[in-house]
Amino acid sequence: MRKLSMDELNRDSVEDFKNKKKIPLVLVLDNVRSLNNVGSVFRTADAFMVEKVYLCGITGTPPHRDIEKTALGATESVAWEHAPDTLELVKQLQADGYHICAVEQAENSTMLNGFQPEPGQPYAFVLGNEVMGVEQEVVSVAEVVLEIPQFGTKHSLNISVAAGVVVWDFLSKTLAQQA
Numbered sequence: 701m702r703k704l705s706m707d708e709l710n711r712d713s714v715e716d717f718k719n720k721k722k723i724p725l726v727l728v729l730d731n732v733r734s735l736n737n738v739g740s741v742f743r744t745a746d747a748f749m750v751e752k753v754y755l756c757g758i759t760g761t762p763p764h765r766d767i768e769k770t771a772l773g774a775t776e777s778v779a780w781e782h783a784p785d786t787l788e789l790v791k792q793l794q795a796d797g798y799h800i801c802a803v804e805q806a807e808n809s810t811m812l813n814g815f816q817p818e819p820g821q822p823y824a825f826v827l828g829n830e831v832m833g834v835e836q837e838v839v840s841v842a843e844v845v846l847e848i849p850q851f852g853t854k855h856s857l858n859i860s861v862a863a864g865v866v867v868w869d870f871l872s873k874t875l876a877q878q879a
Contacts, residue, residue, distance in 0.1 A: 717777045722751040724822040725870055726798065730786040730838060731757035731829045732859055739770030740860035741827070746774035748867045751822075753778055756786040770860075787837045790826065794841070798824040802834045802842040803866055805856070809847035812869055819877045825866055827859050 712720065727750055732738055738760050745753050755761050761782050762768070762775040783789035790800050799818070803825055817823060826842065828834035833856075839845060848857060848865055857865070 735766035
C-alpha cells in the first residue's frame, strides 16, 4: 500500500464545500475554555459535513492563532456563530425544529450505541466545558442525554475527542438509514 498525496485526495475547495448539502447536525459548544479544543471541533465539523458550529458563552471565536493551530483552516469552511447564552440558543434551536442532545453523563442517559437518530430530523449536539460539562439548565431541556460508553478508569473524554465520536456515530447511522 502507498499513502495518497494531498493532490490525490481530491478535496473540495472552501467555496465548493460551503455549497454542498450538510448532514442535519449542528454542534453547540457550551463555555469551552480550550481554544485548541475549539479548533479541533471545527476540523471534525469540516471532516463530517456538519451544518454549523455554535460557540457559546466564554467559548473562544475565530480568528485566533490557537484555534487556527488545530482547525487548519476549517474556520473558513464551516459555518459558525457566537451565542452569548447556551440555554437561549438551545431553546431557539428547539423552536427551529432541532432535537437537542446533551453529550453528558446523567441519570437516565442514552448510551451512544443505543441511540438511533430519526431519519431527516435535524439534531443539535451540545458539548460542555472541560471541567463542568454541559450546564444543568441545558441538560434539563434536552430531549436526549447521550453518554459515550467508557470502560477505563477516567471519568470523561476530552471534548474534541467526544465531538469526533458522537459526530461519526451520527453520520454512520444516518448513512446506514439511507442505504
